[in-house]
Every structure is written in C-alpha cells, then in structure tokens.
Amino acid sequence: MLNFINALPGAISQGLIWGIMAIGVYITYKLLDIADLTVDGSFCTGAAAFVMLFTNGVNLWLAMLAALAVGMLAGLVTGILHTFCGIPAILSGILTQLGLWSINLAIMDMKSTVAINVTNNEFLDKLLVSLRFVQDVAKGARPFYRHPILVVGLFSIALIAVLYWFFGTELGCALRATGSNQNMARAQGINTDFTKVLGLMLSNGLVALSGALLAQFQSASEINMGRGAIVIGLASVIIGQVLFSRIFHNFALKLLAVSIGAILYYIVIQAVLAMGLNANYLKLLSALVVAIFLSIPYWKGKYLRPAVKTGGARHA
C-alpha cells in the first residue's frame, strides 16, 4: 500500500504526459472518425528526435518543437497514403507505423535506447520534466513549481486552450464537419482530403510532443516506447467519456476528460502492479480493458434496448 502511495505522484505525472498523446488520439478517433495507428510509431519518433537534438546541445524548446514537427510529418505521410493513394485509414496508419520503426532507429543512430545523461546536473536542470523532480520536490531539493504534475498539468491546459480555440475557428469547424458527415462537408465546399490530412498531422504532432515529454520524464528514448500507445490513447478517451460525458459538454472539458482518463488509467496500472501483477502482463490487461469498454456501447444497444411494444394485435 505504501509502495502504491509513494508511486502515485509519478503515476499521475506519467498519466498527464500520456494524456497529451490521448488528446491526439481523440482528434482522429472522435473528431475525424478515423482509427489512426500511426501513433504507435510517431510517439517514439517524437521522443527520438527530441533526445538526439537535446543531447547534442539544442535548446529544450527548439528540440520539443522539432518533435512536434516530425510527428506532424508522420501524420502527413499517413494522410497522403489515405487520401491521395486511396489506402484505407487503418492500413495507412499501420504502414506508416511500420516504416517509422526503421526511421526511429535511424534517428537514434541505430541504437535501441538513447539516454539523457541525468547524472550531469547541468543537463538535468534544463529538462522540463523528470521523474527525479518528483523526489527532489518531495525532499525540498527543488522548488515546488518544478513538480512534474504542476508543469505537465499547466502544459496540458495550455494545449487544451489552443485546441479549443482552433476547433472553434472556421477551419476547425470544417475539420469537425468532415468527421461528422463527409457528404455534407463536401457539399459545403470543404476539401475533405485536406481536412483529414490536417487532422492527422495535428494529432500526430501532439503524440510526438507527448513522446518528447515522456523521454524527458524517464530520461531516455527507447525504440519500443510507443508500442501499444494507440490502446492507451483509446483507453483514456473511453474512460474519460464513460465517466464524464454526462457532466462535461463543453469541448475544452471533453479534452480535459481525456487527460483525466489517462491519469486514471495510470493510477489503475500502478495499483495493479502494487498488487503484485507481473509487469509483462500489462499489455494484455490494457487490451482487455479497452476491448471491454469498446464493447459496452454495442452490448447496451443489443441487449438493453428500451422497452418498446412489439407484436400487438395481429390481423393477418
């Protein structure tokens, strides 16, 4: 129990970081109605790009901007495969994801792990977030405002504010209309191919940014770090929706719900680990949880229909 409580701040921080990735998934899955599997690759691309640049002395914010850019590039590739080449969205995502595995390795100089040297205090101080900061703040070695929960929390709120603004603009509305009804969107003169590509770029940009943050948090970028990211993203989206859909109607609050969903997901994972589950079973557990939550709406419709009159008087 004590273990669990001690690990909680770390779990919440990590949940917040994955929450940014989940918001990216929300954009494709919920707003565009596309299940985009690129994220499993682009998450690591963001991390790899960030770590390579940062360890070579590039400014932190520039390196994060670069992570955002490479993520958007990955989204662009998936978007072009889907719209210009006519490949189904899921398959386009899988293809990009597969290709990215090699690219990610190439970015990391063909090494499966590249670490940020955090024993060097000069490097560590420059980082935006790190698991070490959690302990440092608790010990009083660092000011409270360096705590990852506060930093990533504020970062997430800023991102949500920007997204809230964007999806309220004409362009953002066009993107939402594309996901809601493509026929209608085209009849209103919206180039749906363009809006889809834009949505995929935006989504993967956020995913890569989240990867860059996680690389800082765990002070390394690792080739497998994005594996299963789409499932974590979907889990966060669904948990957020199940818990908050009745009270959160505003778009910004819906994004916040996704972020909270990711935090809850990591708290649950932490709790299961504290109960002694072998960490290697985590992926199976995640897959099961998401499968069940995705099935619930279907089962509800099939078996729990509202009572209606059937049969009645027969004339024939």
Added chain:
Amino acid sequence: MLEIKEIWKTFNAGTVNEKQALRGVSLTLNDGDFCTVIGGNGAGKSTMLNAVAGTWPVDSGSISIGGTNVTHLPEYKRAPYIGRVFQDPMLGTAPTMQILENLALAARRGQRRGLSWGVTKAEKTRYQEMLQKLDLGLEDRLTSKVGLLSGGQRQALTLLMASLQKPKLLLLDEHTAALDPKTAAKVLELSDRIVAESHLTTMMVTHNMKDAIAHGNRLIMMYDGRIVIDVSGEEKKKLTVPQLLELFSKVSGSDEADDKLLLS
C-alpha cells in the same frame, strides 16, 4: 444558368453490372427556372443531379453553371455554385454538431475557411430570426445537436442551409421522399417559398407526378438515361397526370413504366 451538353455516364464498365446510367443528356435551364424531374427507378434522375453536383466525373460531355465550365471540378469546388438537399435526411447535415454550427458552416459555403471564429455573435441572432420563420420551434434550440432532430426538421434545416449563401443552382433530390405525407407537404411548401424569395434556379427530382406538375415552370421526364419529355410554360400549367402518362407511353413505346411511376 445551367448548361448540360451530351453527358454520358456508365457505372461498372466492363463488368456484368455495367449500367449506362446517362446516355447523352442535354439540358439548359434559364435564370430562375424551376424544373421538376420525374421518371421511373433507374431512369437516371438522381444520376443527372449527382453529375451536376460533381459526386463523380462524367465520361463525356460538359456541364457549366452560370457560364463557368465545372465539368472537371471536384465536388467541393462546385459547392460555391450549388445548394443541395438530399433524399436521405441524414446526408445534408452534420449530426454531431449544433444547429448553429451547421448553419455557420453553410453560410461559408465555397469560401476560404481560415482562422477567424467559426460562428460569430452577429450570425447567431440572424439565424435565430431565420429559424423562427421556419416555425418548427428550432429557434430555441440553436445549440442542440442536429442528430436529435426529426427527419422533417433536418430537411427544413438543410433547405435553409442550402439557401443561406445564395446558390446559382439549387438541387433537390427527392428531398421529401423519406418523410411522412404531412411533413413532406410542409417541406415542399417551404421549398417553394425559399425558391421564390431568392429567385433560385432549381432542379427538383420527385417520384410524385402531381407534385411535379404542381411545382415549377418546367417539367422533364427521364427514361433509360435520356430526357424523353420536356414541357414548360403554358403547356405545363395545363398538364394533367393522365396526359403525362399518355405522353410517356408514346415516347417510351411501352406502358410498363406506368405502374412504376404511379405506384412509387
């Protein structure tokens, strides 16, 4: 306003399902014409409308709207000229978006969409007044999701959306076919009003011969991918359903389609 020249379209070419849907259709509509289109199932009515709207490219022929050749433009680039209402009430609106947002999207039909607000305050009051005129109680539900509306309400909203940004051409594709008779009559009346108010050039596909005769100033009948009857002006005003049927059997050389037209 609309000039269709010899358009041909074959679906599933080279397969057993090959279907010549349009076989050299030519039609010219003048500014302000309200043309009704009738014909049996598979006669090519909706296909002609989709060809004009640009759902897919035609095999040959040309289409121009208001003097602009649109034959090779994709659907979304023809949108500035065309307002549309579909047969399926689900097709014309974005169900997960608010009534207000749907109207705002339609008000920007064919314009560049940038980073200014998607819905402005001034628009809100304007739409409220317009919805009040529809008399469907929608003016108090501006922020409701369109997915919650009935089929009739959606078609009325789609009509309003199609006319918000005055189109050069209004395409109504059996837009009352999925509604109950009472609602259908109401939506049809609304269509008449909107067309008259904005003096819109209109093509309306219908299955109902009486409606086809009662509305508009011109009537065309399609059969087997061609326009076989074209009446307008005084001649159309005097037209009756039996006369139309007689005309049709003369042109098509059979009366097998009578049932199709009458029963559907």
